[in-house]
Amino acid sequence: MTTPRDLLIISMDVPSERPVEQGDLSLALAGAELADLLAAGAAGLDGDHIVPLPRRDTGDRLLDQAAASLRERTPHESVEDWLWRRGEGLAAAYHDALDAQGQLTGRRRRWLPVRGDREAPAGAPARREAAERWASGDPVIAGLAAAVGIEAEPGAPLTAPDDDALVTVLATVNDAVTELEAVRQRRRIENAAFDNIWRAP
Template structure:
């Protein structure tokens, strides 16, 4: 299994104080893809720019799509710009992929798109592997999960990866999720103000 797939399973299995927003998860899944592609040698970082390296198949369709989406012309794309572009609708794509592979069962999860029934992870080796990675406090999974509001148990360590490129990815995911929440807050305020105008005598 890949980091994005593990992250999706963790997001469905581990309780959180607030529902996971699908937009936040999509950004985190894009960050998980980038982390895997960096580890696979399919990309590198030059500062905050994603530099594609000679293509190699990862064996995962969605990861291969992610690698194919890199801007291959200098000055290349920033990590933040790539996350926003790649992340659009990505949670739904991963849900559909796991569903098609028989990794999900039952009805769709509470934050999943309305189409279809509610789903949850099936009891599969993939789910057990994701749970083991989570319980081992893997810094990439833990950092991405924290970005979307899923915290490790109290007292559990949250350590940074020992790779500067991965630290950059995690920090950029956090910044993007924070920015997205600010956009949601602004829209809620504007909507409330608009409603108050119409309700005013």
């Protein structure tokens, strides 16, 4: 399994104080992809810019698509720009990929409708692997999950990865999710103001 697939499963299995927003999850999944590409040697960081390296197939269709979409010409894309570009619709893409593999049958989805009432096998490998990684306190998966509002122990400090590039990715994911929430807040305020105009006598 890959970090994005583990993160998607964790987002549906681990309780959180608020429902996970699909946009937040998409940004975090793009960050998870980048973390895996860095770990696989398919990309590197020059400051906060992504430098593609000679590609190797990862064995995962979506992760290979991510590697193929890295911009090879200079100036290289920043991590922030990558999250917004690659993240568009990514939560739905990963959901559909896991659903096609039969990993999501009958599972509760917080931002997608449940299809059918059958229960997922308790020993489904993907689900088990994601749970084990979550329980291990892996700093990358823990940091990405915290960015979308999922924490093993609310308020507990996170352990930073021992790789500066991964620290950069996690920090940028957090900033992007915060920015997206600010956009939502502005829209809510604007919509409320517009409604008040129409309701005024």
